[in-house]
Amino acid sequence: MVRFFLSRVAQTLAVLFTVSVIIFALMRLIPGDPILMMLGDDFSQDAYRRLQAKLGFDRSVVVQYLIWLGNILRGDFGDSYLNQEPVWRLVWEAFQPTLVLVVASLLVGVFIALPSGIIAAMRKNSAWDWGSMGFAIFVYSMPGFWKGIVLIWIFSVYLGWFPAVGYVAPWQDFWNSMWRLVLPAITLGTFFSGLVARIVRSSLLEVLDQDYIKAARARGVRQASLVYRHGLANALIPVVTVIGLQFGALLGGAVLTETVFGIPGMGRLTVAAILNRDYAVVQGAILVGVFAVVIVNLAVDLTYAFLNPRIRVA
């Protein structure tokens, strides 16, 4: 277990290192001189040279990377070119709504996926199976941003049940926040449920085909008891992994969903920063987003190992 833990942490560090190199390289490939952009109207030869030395831009690329990495590790993501605000604060403020949306969607997704996947597996090849798997592929294939617009059209414009746009943090006004989260969380959560329901079904089918289930069935254990007491616990282990692996897809989906519902999250921050050529913010936001995905993957892998004794012991 300790060895597994250490090797996964080492792998994660390697991935984080590669990610940081990729982002650093991407940002250096942007056409135009970043120092000119940072100085803006304050340009003078002297100021240029001072900033160049401060950022280490007169040194080799490797040194530049190390300086950049050192700053990042100390939590210094630089300042926005646009309004000189520290990037970490902008990113932190934008990260919270995104995280709230992702968690809410995750709950909605699991809430839909578990029953529909279980029903599909229990009544394989029945109308229930076809219906719930058809629904899964349907909601999974619907582009999230379009689904959001359709939901706004039906539930906000036509029925007037939910607000179309806007965000309130749950810790400010919980019920108002939840009310505003319904449509965005359904938009993103149904996409997620489509992914997970198919995994729940195939995983449960595989478990129900195992000998110990057959033996239990031969002993006269009822079908419902077989599924809930014996099958599900084992079938859910791979599902946990999939939920973790799809955290990235959820975050990516959140970027688009936020834009539809006017939620001031990471997606809006990044896209606005790109359009404003505020590359310090772009870099910070992408770095934090991808790091979050990598860390969640690690956490899920370790949870998986904990749940699965075959790995725990190895």
Added chain:
Amino acid sequence: MAQPLDADGLALPASAPAAGAMAEAGGLHRAHRWWRRFARNRGAVFGLAVFLAIVFMALFAPALAPYDPLAQGVGPANQGPTWAHWAGTDSFGRDMLSRIIYGARIALAVGIVSVVIALIIGVALGLAAGYYGGWADVVIMRVMDGLFAFPIIILAIAMMAVMGFGVKNVIIAVAVGFIAPFARVTRADVLAVKEEPYIEAARLGGVSSLAIIGRHVLPNVTAPIIVQAALRVSGAIITEAGLSFLGLGPPPPTPVWGSMIAEGRNFIVMAPHISTIPGVALMVTIVGLNLLGDGLRDTLDPRLRR
């Protein structure tokens, strides 16, 4: 799934006269058998039909589109579907149906070209990493791990920030995002194939590494690569639509489904068709491609069959 066992690839007709003809007949037989299995999957056949329809639409857009997709004021602005404009008109009075038909061109171009680029680069990297092993493997696969950590839309957004907007750049951005899965799939299969006795025999016979990879390894890892490609085309199209929706795709007035949906957002109260109809086109395409990809996976890659 209680399917009768079929002995794939073993059923060569015994009476075929020459070895060449025998192989050909075997290939045909196998293709026929594969098609029969594929045709049993109704979803996959529907997916194939949708795919062919979109290809047809894209190829013959100039003949099919009733109006010039860029011409403004061909009808009253923001009008819902009528006999003259089957999908209505947008806020500039452009014919939506024509724009949707032309939009299929960009969706398909991005979907197919970006996946082909990702396939070529990813497969080459996967072959190199899997076959040579050692440092090549470590370096290539760690870079792939890094790329794989990026959610595709976020990587594409970052790339668009670097390269600027436009169809070509969208293709590159999406392609880069899909290199890692191809490299991973290829490498995994190469590792298995590499240990086969016939590879060992070729190596001992003095065949060069490149020839072994080209003639013996690659042909044996194609099925999962094709499956991966089929499954990724829909992802590429949805990513392109997402970028266009965010305003990071091909610039206006290019008819792109994603930006048409975005434009319609401002008119959702009085003209909901502007957003909803291009979305239906996009969704049908994605559902079709996903069903086709699932069907190909089930028939080409029996290991994944559930």
